[in-house]
Amino acid sequence: MKRLVLSSWLLLILAGVANAQSAGVQLHVVSTTFEPGEIVLAQLICTNTGQPSLPEAAIPTGLTLELSGSSPLMSSQTSIINGRTSSKTTYTYNMKLSAASEGTYTLGPMSVQADGQSHVSNSVVITVKATSTTQPQGDSFAWGHINVQPTSLYASQSFTATLTLGIRRVVINGRAVDIDMLRSVVDQRSSQFSLFVSGSQLSSTQKKLADSTGQMHMYEIIRLTKEIRADDVGEMLVGPVFIKINYPTSLRRGFFGRQEIASTRRESVRIEAVPVKVKMPPQEGRPDSFSGAIGRYAFSVSAKPLRIEQGQPVTMTLKISGSPIEGVAGPSLADQPELLSRFEFTSDELVGDIERGAMVFRRAIFPKQVGEQTVPPLTWTYFDATSESYRTLTSQPISIVVDPSTSKGQVIALSPEAAADDQQTSLTLLTGGISPNYIDADDVLADRTISFTPTLGISLAFPPLLWLVIAFTTNRVRRMRGDLGWARRQKAQRQANIAIRAALGQKESSLQIQGLAEALTGFLSDRINLPPGTLTPEDVRTHLVSRGLDERQLHDITAFLEQCDGARYAMSESNAHSPKQLAASLREWMTQIERVTR
DSSP: OHHHHHHHHHHHHHHTOOOOOOOEEEEEESOSEEOTTOOEEEEEEEESSOSOOOOBOOOOTTEEEEESOSSOEEEEEEEEETTEEEEEEEEEEEEEEEESSOEEEEEOOOEEEETTEEEEOOOEEEEEOOOOOOSOGGGOSEEEEEEEEOSEEETTOEEEEEEEEEEEOOEETTEEOOOOIIIIIEEEEEEEOGGGGSSOEEEEEEEEEEOTTSOEEEEEEEEEEEEEEOOSSEEEEEOOEEEEEEEEEEEEEOTTSSEEEEEEEEEEEEEOOEEEEEEOOOSTTOOTTEEEEEEEEEEEEEEEOSEEETTOOEEEEEEEEEESOTTOOOOOGGGOHHHHHHEEOOOOOOOOEEETTEEEEEEEEEESSSEEEEEOOOEEEEEETTTTEEEEEEOOOEEEEEEOOOOOOOEEEEOTTSOGGGTOOOEEEEESOOOOOOOOHHHHHOOOOOOOOHHHHHHHHHHHHHHHHHHHHHHHHHHHHHOHHHHHHHHHHHHHHHHHHHHHTOSSHHHHHHHHHHHHHHHHHHHHTOOTTOOOHHHHHHHHHTTTOOHHHHHHHHHHHHHHHHHTTOOSOOOSSOHHHHHHHHHHHHHHHHHHTO
């Protein structure tokens, strides 16, 4: 009987031997048909290959492929069917794909190295085609244009670029819906904002436009304005810009008891790039003292003190004011012949600091002669972009008085009176010097008996403990500065709790819920070390499922974020859920997420 039972268990074990799926690499593009400038998600999925290297591929001209991160996302899955166990481990590289112009492209194959083996993916054929944008603004649900002033300038000057986007106000069943157009209607993951992606000033207005039938429509006009410094000579492009719009067509009641979007129609806005010509000042007539400054400036020189003893320095201050001031170089003092003949100074290049809107340079100069001396006029040249000509500025001369030196000096010399055979050396104070110190030899050589007491024990133990605390603190600070990802993970929960308190401090419940969602996505971005503001509910699911988070909590988290996204379209109805209860759930989720992301 025992042999029969043993044989049965052996058969079950043999039947349950794990059958890992074969290794392979697959290239997947979410949409193989899109418009120029549109950003599409692409994935390279490595199955059972082991940790893969960075993918390699020849990218066709006209396509741009950008990795979302240097490390792939890993997930593992094990299943048991009819006693047979199969396992699958995938490494996924997320990428952003876009095209500059229309055409048909072949992306791939892509290859990776893993565990000493090479794996090659499939190829994907991509079609890029622009939609017609010739209809009047009033007939479009969304439109846009770029304005640049000026379009021709000199290097180091700045120009102003403005992106204007018009989106028709949403009206469903004759009722206007209040929606944050830029955050909720614009699909920012699929849009490309060119230079306007960060650092732009945002403003919005409303305007009525007539369509081709004469019917009036209200549009929300969104403007993104940015001042840009032109540093590189040549043609600089502002754009192109591609904006994908998910325009709402119907609403439904969501999980929070509020209205959310049920369906949308796709709209897109493609704006061609505006070229900006960046040029350098002409070579003809350029003075040798020109150091590269372009704009309008004033130049002055001051000196302190105006009366000194010979051998003492005078601090010369050179001040350049005007615009633009960043990066302006001062005059070369070595090229000022009169200054060289009258003063001594180091020949190092002047390094300035911006003080109260001006570039200030300081240099110590030493007069060569006694008596009345003059800091000679100094010259500095810039290019005036308004008149398109070089201008050389000259400072005023500065009179100073140099008195003969009255210092006799202070010397410490070795005394020759000490006997050489004593192998001793003594010091004799001649003039000035250090005051003699009296030391009693009996006090130095006296025997001091040390008796151990509790106080002495604490005193001896305190320095090592203090050293350990200082060493721990120093190592932690060094790691916080050197490993930004580790620093973000350490601060994630504290920063999230601050954001939660700030969200609960909002007066409107919709703002409280939106703030709680941002606190949670910010916490997840910090824990997983991803760029802030890039996580969607689906991204959250992808990242957390691979780390073994409880399925129930994973469902609650993604459902909460999805409903919060929907709440952005919400109308002014009461919220059936308490933000305080949601905040408590957030804190519980964060504790569990910290455990699985250690």
